[in-house]
Amino acid sequence: xxxxxxxxxxxxxxxxxxxxxxxxxxxxxxxxxxxxxxxxxxxxxxxxxxxxxxxxxxxxxxxxxxxxxxxxxxxxxxxxxxxxxxxxxxxxxxxxxxxxxxxxxxxxxxxxxxxxxxxxxxxxxxxxxxxxxxxxxxxxxxxxxxxxxxxxxxxxxxxxxxxxxxxxxxxxxxxxxxxxxxxxxxxxxxxxxxxxxxxxxxxxxxx
Amino acid sequence: xxxxxxxxxxxxxxxxxxxxxxxxxxxxxxxxxxxxxxxxxxxxxxxxxxxxxxxxxxxxxxxxxxxxxxxxxxxxxxxxxxxxxxxxxxxxxxxxxxxxxxxxxxxxxxxxxxxxxxxxxxxxxxxxxxxxxxxxxxxxxxxxxxxxxxxxxxxxxxxxxxxxxxxxxxxxxxxxxxxxxxxxxxxxxxxxxxxxxxxxxxxxxxxxxxxxxxxxxxxxxxxxxxxxxxxxxxxxxxxxxxxxxxxxxxxxxxxxxxxxxxxxxxxxxxxx
Numbered sequence: 500x501x502x503x504x505x506x507x508x509x510x511x512x513x514x515x516x517x518x519x520x521x522x523x524x525x526x527x528x529x530x531x532x533x534x535x536x537x538x539x540x541x542x543x544x545x546x547x548x549x550x551x552x553x554x555x556x557x558x559x560x561x562x563x564x565x566x567x568x569x570x571x572x573x574x575x576x577x578x579x580x581x582x583x584x585x586x587x588x589x590x591x592x593x594x595x596x597x598x599x600x601x602x603x604x605x606x607x608x609x610x611x612x613x614x615x616x617x618x619x620x621x622x623x624x625x626x627x628x629x630x631x632x633x634x635x636x637x638x639x640x641x642x643x644x645x646x647x648x649x650x651x652x653x654x655x656x657x658x659x660x661x662x663x664x665x666x667x668x669x670x671x672x673x674x675x676x677x678x679x680x681x682x683x684x685x686x687x688x689x690x691x692x693x694x695x696x697x698x699x700x701x702x703x704x705x706x
Numbered sequence: 707x708x709x710x711x712x713x714x715x716x717x718x719x720x721x722x723x724x725x726x727x728x729x730x731x732x733x734x735x736x737x738x739x740x741x742x743x744x745x746x747x748x749x750x751x752x753x754x755x756x757x758x759x760x761x762x763x764x765x766x767x768x769x770x771x772x773x774x775x776x777x778x779x780x781x782x783x784x785x786x787x788x789x790x791x792x793x794x795x796x797x798x799x800x801x802x803x804x805x806x807x808x809x810x811x812x813x814x815x816x817x818x819x820x821x822x823x824x825x826x827x828x829x830x831x832x833x834x835x836x837x838x839x840x841x842x843x844x845x846x847x848x849x850x851x852x853x854x855x856x857x858x859x860x861x862x863x864x865x866x867x868x869x870x871x872x873x874x875x876x877x878x879x880x881x882x883x884x885x886x887x888x889x890x891x892x893x894x895x896x897x898x899x900x901x902x903x904x905x906x907x908x909x910x911x912x913x914x915x916x917x918x919x920x921x922x923x924x925x926x927x928x929x930x931x932x933x934x935x936x937x938x939x940x941x942x943x944x945x946x947x948x949x950x951x952x953x954x955x956x957x958x959x960x961x962x963x964x965x966x967x968x969x970x971x972x973x974x975x976x977x978x
Binding site for chain 1: 733737738739740741742743744745746747750751753754755757758759761762765766769803807808809811812826827828830831832833839
């Protein structure tokens with residue numbers, strides 16, 4: 500009886516250690532380049548793939564030259580200026596569009612082919628600061644009013660989603676379309692598109 | 707016996723259910739979960755930066771050459787126009803490129819002999835000067851004979867120094883507005899016609915042709931008091947006393963003067 504109790508105690512202690520070890524939070528740092536899909540919903544991999552595709556398409560043209568390069572050639576080397584407009588999320592998921600829009604802005608600036616100006620949301624704060632400087636900053640350090648750089652093109656876009664489901668299997672399709680619109684003529688100068696399709700299989704019963 | 711038939715029925719049902727299920731080849735992953743997929747952005751941006759900087763350097767050299775030859779042989783008036791970034795009659799091809807800050811790649815050149823026409827290769831984002839977007843430039847013996855702007859009311863042609871002044875610009879724009887107003891008057895839409903005539907009246911005031919059109923449109927809208935005032939203003943603007951002195955100068959308004967006088971009489975009698 501005494502032996503049995505000791506054995507039972509040891510087993511219980513081992514089980515308790517195992518259970519407590521199993522429940523501990525585990526964090527593993529991984530490379531941002533590693534593709535990790537858990538739920539099948541929109542994630543960082545999709546965002547990065549969209550950004551990669553849009554950046555690549557931005558600097559490719561139908562006639563072998565990008566739209567920015569064509570603009571420079573017809574305007575004596577001057578670079579086009581882009582303002583980011585609205586990227587509409589027409590999907591059923593929460594998709595933070597800022598991630599790939601920022602990637603695209605960074606690519607435009609890094610390429611030296613395109614200038615980017617602050618969007619309507621961003622410039623409100625800048626304008627407030629400039630207005631404040633007119634009263635409070637020394638005259639020789641004051642940012643002057645009415646010197647904003649006007650954009651020639653606006654970047655607009657949307658994300659659409661189509662779902663198909665049967666039993667425990669689901670197909671998710673995303674289409675991201677982006678367009679550069681000439682602010683004066685409404686002409687669409689460039690369109691980029693990226694499509695993502697995923698098959699998500701979920702077991703009917705889980706432990 | 708009973709048991710065998712039950713089993714057969716169940717087997718058939720299972721087969722039928724299997725047949726109704728969506729058939730699909732096994733899905734093939736293009737990227738296995740957990741794989742490392744490197745971003746291509748930095749490579750694309752680096753390539754674009756290299757291409758962009760070499761192209762900009764080439765364009766800067768070309769622009770320097772164009773500007774050099776444009777400014778080497780320009781008269782003071784043309785040099786001022788180039789500095790303002792504005793086209794002018796008498797410019798050479800290089801001076802056109804310099805004034806519009808464009809390169810030869812931006813234009814299509816057509817024509818032969820002594821006359822050539824430069825038109826923008828891309829209508830949507832073609833070259834422009836400080837005034838507006840350019841529709842075409844006509845060169846005669848290598849010098850600009852005329853050029854045209856693409857404006858909201860249509861194409862405006864400049865073929866003399868007078869056309870390029872603020873007065874000439876206003877005259878051309880007022881003419882375009884009057885033509886558009888006439889189209890609405892022809893369609894019986896006098897509200898819109900009046901809107902266009904009023905706009906023409908603002909940019910080129912005291913023009914008898916505009917006042918007469920406004921008077922007629924108001925008359926057709928059965929607004930007698932306003933029409934009467936406009937008819938009287940029309941006669942005043944013509945300075946009837948001078949008509950006899952200038953003779954044919956106002957001959958084109960002869961019928962209009964008679965019309966205005968008769969309408970004034972009718973409208974004044976109607977008002978009593």
